[in-house]
Every structure is written in C-alpha cells, then in structure tokens.
Amino acid sequence: MKKETTLVVDDAIYSEEALKLAAYVFEDRFRTALRRRGARTEVRFSGEGAGDAPGEFLNEALNQQCRLDLMKKNSKVANIIVTRMLLSASGGNQKSGGKK
Amino acid sequence: MSRPRSGSVIDKVPFIVKLAEHPLDNVRYAAYALSGVARVALALKGRGSVEVTFSPAPGGKLDAAALKKAFKRELQDEALRARVFALNAGLREHLILRAMAAAAAKPAPPPEPGLTPEQERELEALIASVEKEIKQESAAGGRAAATWEERYGRKSGKKN
Amino acid sequence: MAVKAAKRTERVPQVYWRDIGGRMLLTNDFGSYAVMTEAEFRRYMKTGAPPSPAFRDKLGASGFLRERLDMEALAAGWRRRNAFLFAGPGLHILVMTLRCNQGCLYCQSGAVRSPGPGTDMSWETARRCVDLAFASPAPAITIEFQGGEPLLNWGVLKKTVDYARSLEKKKGKPLSLALISNFTLMDEKKAEFLLSRECSICTSLDGPADLHDRNRPFSGASSHAAVVRWLKYFKRRSDRQGPGYRIFKPGALLTVSRDSLGRGREIVDEYAGLGLEDIFLRPLAPIGYAKRAWPKIGYSAEEFSRFYAGTLDHIIALNARGTRIKEKTASMFLEKILAGRDPGFMDARCPCGAGVGQLAYDPRGQVYTCDEGRMMGWEGDDMFRIGDVRGLDYGRIASAPASRACCASSNLEQQPMCSRCAYRPYCGVCPVYNFEAQRSLWGHMPSNGRCAVFMGIFDAIFRALASPKKAKILAGWTAE
Numbered sequence: 001m002k003k004e005t006t007l008v009v010d011d012a013i014y015s016e017e018a019l020k021l022a023a024y025v026f027e028d029r030f031r032t033a034l035r036r037r038g039a040r041t042e043v044r045f046s047g048e049g050a051g052d053a054p055g056e057f058l059n060e061a062l063n064q065q066c067r068l069d070l071m072k073k074n075s076k077v078a079n080i081i082v083t084r085m086l087l088s089a090s091g092g093n094q095k096s097g098g099k100k
Numbered sequence: 101m102s103r104p105r106s107g108s109v110i111d112k113v114p115f116i117v118k119l120a121e122h123p124l125d126n127v128r129y130a131a132y133a134l135s136g137v138a139r140v141a142l143a144l145k146g147r148g149s150v151e152v153t154f155s156p157a158p159g160g161k162l163d164a165a166a167l168k169k170a171f172k173r174e175l176q177d178e179a180l181r182a183r184v185f186a187l188n189a190g191l192r193e194h195l196i197l198r199a200m201a202a203a204a205a206k207p208a209p210p211p212e213p214g215l216t217p218e219q220e221r222e223l224e225a226l227i228a229s230v231e232k233e234i235k236q237e238s239a240a241g242g243r244a245a246a247t248w249e250e251r252y253g254r255k256s257g258k259k260n
Numbered sequence: 261m262a263v264k265a266a267k268r269t270e271r272v273p274q275v276y277w278r279d280i281g282g283r284m285l286l287t288n289d290f291g292s293y294a295v296m297t298e299a300e301f302r303r304y305m306k307t308g309a310p311p312s313p314a315f316r317d318k319l320g321a322s323g324f325l326r327e328r329l330d331m332e333a334l335a336a337g338w339r340r341r342n343a344f345l346f347a348g349p350g351l352h353i354l355v356m357t358l359r360c361n362q363g364c365l366y367c368q369s370g371a372v373r374s375p376g377p378g379t380d381m382s383w384e385t386a387r388r389c390v391d392l393a394f395a396s397p398a399p400a401i402t403i404e405f406q407g408g409e410p411l412l413n414w415g416v417l418k419k420t421v422d423y424a425r426s427l428e429k430k431k432g433k434p435l436s437l438a439l440i441s442n443f444t445l446m447d448e449k450k451a452e453f454l455l456s457r458e459c460s461i462c463t464s465l466d467g468p469a470d471l472h473d474r475n476r477p478f479s480g481a482s483s484h485a486a487v488v489r490w491l492k493y494f495k496r497r498s499d500r501q502g503p504g505y506r507i508f509k510p511g512a513l514l515t516v517s518r519d520s521l522g523r524g525r526e527i528v529d530e531y532a533g534l535g536l537e538d539i540f541l542r543p544l545a546p547i548g549y550a551k552r553a554w555p556k557i558g559y560s561a562e563e564f565s566r567f568y569a570g571t572l573d574h575i576i577a578l579n580a581r582g583t584r585i586k587e588k589t590a591s592m593f594l595e596k597i598l599a600g601r602d603p604g605f606m607d608a609r610c611p612c613g614a615g616v617g618q619l620a621y622d623p624r625g626q627v628y629t630c631d632e633g634r635m636m637g638w639e640g641d642d643m644f645r646i647g648d649v650r651g652l653d654y655g656r657i658a659s660a661p662a663s664r665a666c667c668a669s670s671n672l673e674q675q676p677m678c679s680r681c682a683y684r685p686y687c688g689v690c691p692v693y694n695f696e697a698q699r700s701l702w703g704h705m706p707s708n709g710r711c712a713v714f715m716g717i718f719d720a721i722f723r724a725l726a727s728p729k730k731a732k733i734l735a736g737w738t739a740e
Binding site: 066067075 | 345346347348349396397610611615616617654655657658659663664667668671673674675676679699700702704707
C-alpha cells in the first residue's frame with residue numbers, strides 16, 4: 001500500500017543542503033520531494049517505506065545539518081588533513097608508480 | 101501532545117529553548133547528541149525560541165525525566181565546548197599546520213623532506229580544490245534529492 | 261556532568277572530556293589524558309589552572325596548560341601519532357580465492373563452495389597485484405593473503421610469495437608477508453615453505469572446541485582440532501627458531517558471536533593454554549553474510565561492551581598471575597594512549613585506511629578501498645571499488661571517488677559527535693560500516709553500533725588505567 005506523508009520545516013533550522021543530503025540517504029526506501037514555502041520547506045514523502053519517514057528523515061537532516069555547522073568552523077583543518085593524506089597516498093612527495 | 105509526568109513513559113517530550121541563552125548551533129548539536137535514543141524535531145517557536153521535541157522510535161519508549169536531565173546537560177556541555185573551541189581554533193590550526201611541516205621525529209622511517217615553498221603552494225591549491233569537491237561529492241556523490249519541479253517524472257534508485 | 265561556561269575559560273586549551281563512571285576523563289589533540297574528580301574538573305575548566313598542585317607537572321607536560329604549551333614538542337608528537345598521514349598504502353590484502361571449505365556462521369568474506377569464473381586469483385593477476393603493492397609510496401609494505409581459504413589456491417599463492425620476496429630484494433623495499441588460514445589444508449611441506457619465506461601465520465580460534473566448531477563447521481570433522489594442531493606446530497617452530505630466517509609466533513583471532521558472550525573466560529583460557537600471547541576480541545560487524553545472519557548471531561553494542569570489559573579484566577588478572585597474554589585491540593589503543601605512536605590499526609585512525617592506507621585485491625584483480633569494501637562488491641555493490649589492477653597507479657588510486665569519499669567521511673574533524681568526543685585522539689570511523697548499517701558513508705554516530713562498541717572498549721581501557729596495578733600491566737602491552 002502506497003503511503004504519503006508531509007511535514008513542514010523551518011529553513012532557519014534545516015538548510016536546503018541538509019534536507020537534500022538526508023533525502024539522498026533514504027532514496028532507496030522512499031521518495032522525498034522538497035518545496036519551498038517562504039521561509040519554510042514542505043517535505044513530502046511517498047512510497048512503500050514512507051511509514052516512519054518523517055522521524056527518521058528529521059534525524060538524518062539534523063545529522064547532516066550538524067555536520068554542515070561543523071564544516072563552517074572547521075573546514076580548514078579538516079581539509080588540510082584530507083589533502084595531506086591524499087597527497088601522500090598518491091605519492092605526491094615522490095614519484096608515484098604502477099603499471100598503466 | 102501528551103503532558104509529561106515525572107518518571108512516566110510518554111510519546112512526546114517537548115522543550116523550549118531561548119536562543120538568547122543558547123545559540124541555534126548549540127541547540128542543534130544538543131538535540132543531535134540525543135538522537136540515538138529518540139526521534140527529534142526542531143521548530144522555531146515565536147521570536148527567539150526553538151522548540152525541540154523528542155519522540156520515541158517505533159516500538160520504543162521515552163523516559164521524560166531522564167531525557168530532560170540529559171538534554172539540559174548536553175546544552176550546558178555544548179556551551180562550554182563551543183566556547184573552548186572558539187578560543188582555541190586558531191592555536192589548534194597553527195599547531196596542526198606546524199606538525200604537517202615539521203621534520204619527522206627521530207628515529208623514524210625515511211626522513212620526510214618537509215614542505216618546500218612550492219609544495220606549500222601546491223598544498224594550498226589542493227586544499228581549495230578539495231574543499232570545493234568535497235562539498236559537491238562527499239556525502240551525496242554529486243546526487244541530491246530534487247524539488248518537485250526537478251523530480252517530476254524521473255525515477256531514482258540505489259545502484260545494486 | 262555539565263559545567264557552565266565561565267569567563268575564565270580563556271585559559272583552557274582545547275580539551276575533550278567524558279564522564280567515565282563518576283570521574284572525568286580529559287584528553288587533547290596530542291593524545292594525552294588526565295583523570296579528575298568532578299570538582300577538580302569544574303575548577304580546571306573554570307580557570308585553566310591545575311586543580312591541585314599534584315596535577316601541575318603532569319598537566320603542564322601533556323598540553324593541558326595553555327601557558328605551558330611546548331609548541332615544538334607538541335607538533336612533533338602530533339606528527340608521530342599521525343605518521344600514517346605521510347605514507348601511502350602499506351597494507352595490501354590479496355584475496356587468493358573466494359572458495360572455502362568451511363561454512364562459518366558469520367562469514368563476512370563472501371566465501372563460496374565451488375570454483376567458478378573469478379573465484380580464484382590467477383598467477384598473472386597476482387603478479388600484477390604484487391607489482392602495484394611494491395609501487396606504493398609507503399616506505400614498507402605488508403602483503404596479506406586471505407580468502408575464502410587461501411590454501412585452496414596454493415599453486416598461485418606459493419609463486420606469489422616467491423615473487424614478492426624477489427621484488428623485495430630487487431627494489432630494496434621492506435616487505436612483511438602474512439597468511440590468514442583456517443589450517444584445515446595445512447601440511448608440513450606448506451608450513452615449511454611459508455616459514456622459510458618469513459611469512460607470519462594467523463588463524464581463527466573462537467574458543468573451546470564446542471564453541472569454535474559450532475561457529476566454524478567443517479564437513480563433519482572438527483575445525484578446532486586442525487587449528488590447535490597447527491598452532492602448536494608453529495609455536496614449537498617459533499620457540500626453536502633456527503638459522504637463515506626468522507619464524508614469527510603464530511597468531512589467532514576471534515570473531516565474537518552471540519554464543520561467545522558469557523564465555524569470555526573460557527575463550528581466554530583456551531588461548532592461554534595454547535601459549536598464545538595475543539587474543540583479538542573482534543566484534544562482529546553487520547557486513548556481508550553476517551548482516552543476513554544477524555538475528556541469529558548478532559548482539560547489541562551494550563552486550564559486547566559487557567563481554568569485553570569482563571574478558572579484559574580476566575586477561576589482566578591472568579597477567580597479574582604471570583601469564584603473558586594481551587588483548588590486541590587494547591594493546592593497539594594503548595600504543596596511542598601511552599606511547600603516542602601509530603600502531604597501524606587501519607580501523608582506528610583519522611582518516612581511516614580505506615584506499616590510502618590499505619588496498620584489497622579480489623581474485624579478478626579488482627582493487628577496493630579495503631576488504632570490507634571488497635565484500636560489499638561481492639555482494640553486488642561496487643561503491644568501494646577503485647579500479648582494475650591493470651590500469652592503476654597511485655595517483656589514480658588516491659584520486660578515485662571511493663578513496664576520496666572514504667577519506668572525507670572518516671575525517672573525525674568533520675564528524676559532529678567524533679570531533680567533540682574524548683576518544684577522538686585514538687579512534688576512527690568506518691565508512692563501509694556506516695554505509696552498510698546506516699546507508700550513508702558519514703553514518704549517524706549517536707545511533708552507530710560500531711561507535712558504541714568502540715566507546716565501550718575505550719571505557720573499559722580507561723577504567724583499567726585508573727587502577728595503578730592494572731595500569732602497570734597495561735603499560736607492558738605496548739611495544740618497545
């Protein structure tokens with residue numbers, strides 16, 4: 001039986017990016033569609049697995065939002081570490097090798 | 101919404117938090133920290149407040165008193181963490197950059213050359229490039245949910 | 261406990277804290293730790309000063325006093341603890357075959373019974389894998405042979421071992437070899453070959469015979485008997501040593517299943533009785549086949565934490581009575597906590613080793629970020645596939661979406677909960693676990709089972725460290 005539920009969230013609390021990332025996480029279970037309504041966003045869930053969608057979705061949206069909040073404060077150090085790691089793994093300090 | 105009774109198990113536990121006392125980032129994190137034991141929803145409440153509502157996962161239960169105590173503790177801890185982090189962010193960054201550029205400690209595997217000015221420039225360029233790409237790719241792989249307008253008529257599916 | 265932010269926190273350096281049963285554990289980015297009472301913690305967080313004279317020297321030496329930070333030493337220490345950031349993939353896992361002659365209840369390797377296309381690694385593919393491993397920018401490499409049961413592809417395995425050793429001489433790059441086997445197909449000829457090529461040998465031992473055989477059935481015979489027989493053989497050989505080559509002590513590891521809970525002491529006694537000096541209490545992860553079998557064999561993080569704490573206590577007690585045996589996870593974490601060194605534990609570092617510290621090669625020569633990623637590939641999801649060994653170099657490996665995504669998502673600096681956690685200097689996340697269990701590489705740490713398991717392990721270790729007698733024993737578990 002197809003289900004459809006809707007909730008409305010404040011854009012000040014959950015950014016569009018957080019909502020989109022959360023929707024992607026669940027795309028194999030239910031469909032999510034976002035529609036801006038002024039300073040709020042209507043989130044519509046549909047599909048077989050949409051039963052507990054609002055609750056799970058909001059937890060994930062909060063997860064993503066907290067990560068985005070952290071990135072705003074911490075991206076320089078975070079990116080230095082990742083870049084250093086990838087540079088080393090590529091052999092960037094020296095010639096990288098391997099059969100082509 | 102049920103009225104919480106002390107020590108009882110109920111279906112929703114709401115809190116109102118004044119943003120003048122706790123910035124939004126802190127409220128979000130404190131709520132997030134407890135999202136392992138409950139579903140949590142945040143909504144603006146009037147001007148200057150946020151309502152945080154905890155509800156149990158399907159089949160689960162919530163202890164209102166324990167949750168209240170835990171949430172209050174998280175808010176206070178996060179306030180302190182945020183302050184300590186803000187005070188030390190620059191110092192931390194300096195130390196990590198210094199560690200990146202420092203010579204390896206002895207005894208060590210083959211000695212690191214440290215970063216030459218050219219390598220530092222390369223690193224800076226890479227940082228800028230990775231910042232941009234991680235933002236685009238890291239969690240969503242470049243794919244994100246669509247609005248109704250974009251989505252209409254298109255099927256998505258996890259590859260398997 | 262909560263502490264209200266006070267204006268005098270200006271003097272507090274970056275610290276992380278956690279209540280570990282009524283006492284406060286503090287850690288910092290340099291991997292140092294301190295334990296205080298709640299009152300001491302409140303005073304310290306209010307003023308940034310030592311809460312009592314007894315703390316002054318310790319806090320000063322370990323980066324907890326802002327006015328006494330030795331930048332040079334702290335930076336050097338940070339670099340030493342994160343030495344892996346400056347090296348490339350050092351661990352190369354060659355899956356020699358997907359075939360196996362056992363049907364372990366929790367098999368995560370995707371083992372199959374019969375040969376088929378792509379189930380066995382060809383010599384040509386193995387050679388290319390070894391070539392790629394030696395091209396790694398890492399200053400030294402380890403090649404680990406796994407399966408299925410790798411001895412089922414003995415001809416290719418043997419050739420590959422010799423080829424790898426010959427490349428070691430040619431290229432001058434230090435090489436360690438390791439074999440993970442169930443020992444059911446081991447014989448003396450194979451054993452001597454492996455020992456003479458300085459291949460370290462490891463097997464699975466789940467505990468006493470009834471438990472091991474129930475977890476790891478083997479065609480009507482006892483797999484436990486084979487394990488014990490060959491463990492004793494390899495131990496005798498390593499005790500004797502001999503000229504010409506080093507013989508390493510054999511190792512064994514345990515996969516904790518639901519049946520293991522409640523039998524921790526018996527399992528440890530089984531290991532100690534065989535003279536094994538390490539026991540690796542590995543939690544089961546819901547990946548691959550184990551995910552499907554989880555309702556039968558799985559358990560909660562709390563259940564594992566109770567098992568781990570009790571079993572660790574028993575191991576420490578045995579040590580106190582003179583038996584040399586250490587828990588492997590604890591000893592690796594203690595390397596970080598007490599010795600400030602990187603133990604090479606791919607699962608617990610920032611970023612994790614996927615694609616940048618290790619690579620896994622399947623029998624067809626497809627290269628994955630790690631063995632868990634390879635298992636997901638076998639199950640039909642190639643999310644963690646980097647490419648074909650025939651077309652890769654390390655530039656392509658590092659820039660592959662799988663490597664970059666794993667690197668980014670396992671960066672604790674960008675994990676909301678991990679970045680605040682007292683255990684962050686010692687811990688790590690697994691993007692494969694996150695994806696399998698929580699459908700995203702980032703995961704959701706407040707409800708993440710692996711996070712809860714690791715927290716339980718750290719809690720047990722730090723509680724033990726709080727006892728001077730136990731701390732002395734644990735200090736002896738770090739390598740010199």
